[in-house]
Amino acid sequence: MKFLKNxxxxxxxxxxLPVAALAQPYPAKPIRLIVxxxxxxxxxxxxxxLGQKLADSLGQPVVVDNRPGAAGLLAADLAAKAPxxxxxxxxxxxxxxxxxxxxxKNLPYDPLKSFVPITRIASASNVLxxxxxxxxxxxxxxxRLAKVSPGKLNYASAGIASPAHLAGEMLNLLADxxxxxxxxxxxxxxxxxxxxxxxxxxxxSPIAAGAHMTSGRxxxxxxxxxxxxxxxxxxxxxxxxxxxxxxxQSWGITAPAGTPPAIVKLLHAEIVKALNLxxxxxxxxxxxxxxxxxxxxxxxxxxxxxxxxLGDVIGKTGIELxx
Numbered sequence: 059m060k061f062l063k064n065x066x067x068x069x070x071x072x073x074x075l076p077v078a079a080l081a082q083p084y085p086a087k088p089i090r091l092i093v094x095x096x097x098x099x100x101x102x103x104x105x106x107x108l109g110q111k112l113a114d115s116l117g118q119p120v121v122v123d124n125r126p127g128a129a130g131l132l133a134a135d136l137a138a139k140a141p142x143x144x145x146x147x148x149x150x151x152x153x154x155x156x157x158x159x160x161x162x163k164n165l166p167y168d169p170l171k172s173f174v175p176i177t178r179i180a181s182a183s184n185v186l187x188x189x190x191x192x193x194x195x196x197x198x199x200x201x202r203l204a205k206v207s208p209g210k211l212n213y214a215s216a217g218i219a220s221p222a223h224l225a226g227e228m229l230n231l232l233a234d235x236x237x238x239x240x241x242x243x244x245x246x247x248x249x250x251x252x253x254x255x256x257x258x259x260x261x262x263s264p265i266a267a268g269a270h271m272t273s274g275r276x277x278x279x280x281x282x283x284x285x286x287x288x289x290x291x292x293x294x295x296x297x298x299x300x301x302x303x304x305x306x307q308s309w310g311i312t313a314p315a316g317t318p319p320a321i322v323k324l325l326h327a328e329i330v331k332a333l334n335l336x337x338x339x340x341x342x343x344x345x346x347x348x349x350x351x352x353x354x355x356x357x358x359x360x361x362x363x364x365x366x367x368l369g370d371v372i373g374k375t376g377i378e379l380x381x
Contacts (some may be wrong), residue, residue: 084320097244126217134167138173151310176312215261
């Protein structure tokens, strides 16, 4: 009895060790932020702006893990199947939540159930940029060039079924022209080929194209939203020449389904706090994007609406992502 009396506290303490470990404050180790694009693209730029702020506030490194290819599908699949413990986040995009479900059959994850929305980071109307040697200084002149030489103009994109691909096909459809799609593994490599002249144009986010526009390596003709981009007010919209043209991009943070609500709540609070910092807002708006920081419920409703709207457009363009 004396032995049991002396050893019982020790046994209880040992049994409590796993519980204490589980109760360790979050985060207790680095957080991985998966990005389905190459370095230099819009998701990567936003991930690095936000990642540094989160690392400062959470006290743990936020490691950006670039996984380009298949229009973000590879990255989405990796993120969806990661442990739902708060240590893997995904820079989700318009492509993943609104385009892939309409262009790809039998996705390796459930687009409706595999992710928990945390918050939308930013939105932006895209920008139409062309190689500086192309004799077009307006959308009307570009359309005339395309009509004179059907199929001769190449437009680059970040990959098949990316927003840039959909934007180019919308231009083909609404302007009644035929340009040739050239897909790349990310916006960064695609823009480099537009600069080199391998492709003549690209419709991409101002985040990806901004530095090249400022340096004069590409010429910006127009933006793609229904209204002018507040960050690029001097540029007309494509819709001012081609009525009805309207496409934009959004980016948001999601986590694997099953991530504890307390962690989602904490991450939402920290991300929104980071987005409201003056220097963060300045860096994001300086790219031509608009910071958002909505609630998980608002983000979820936005995803649902965009999936429906762009799905209707995809049905008309015939875009399909095959194995």
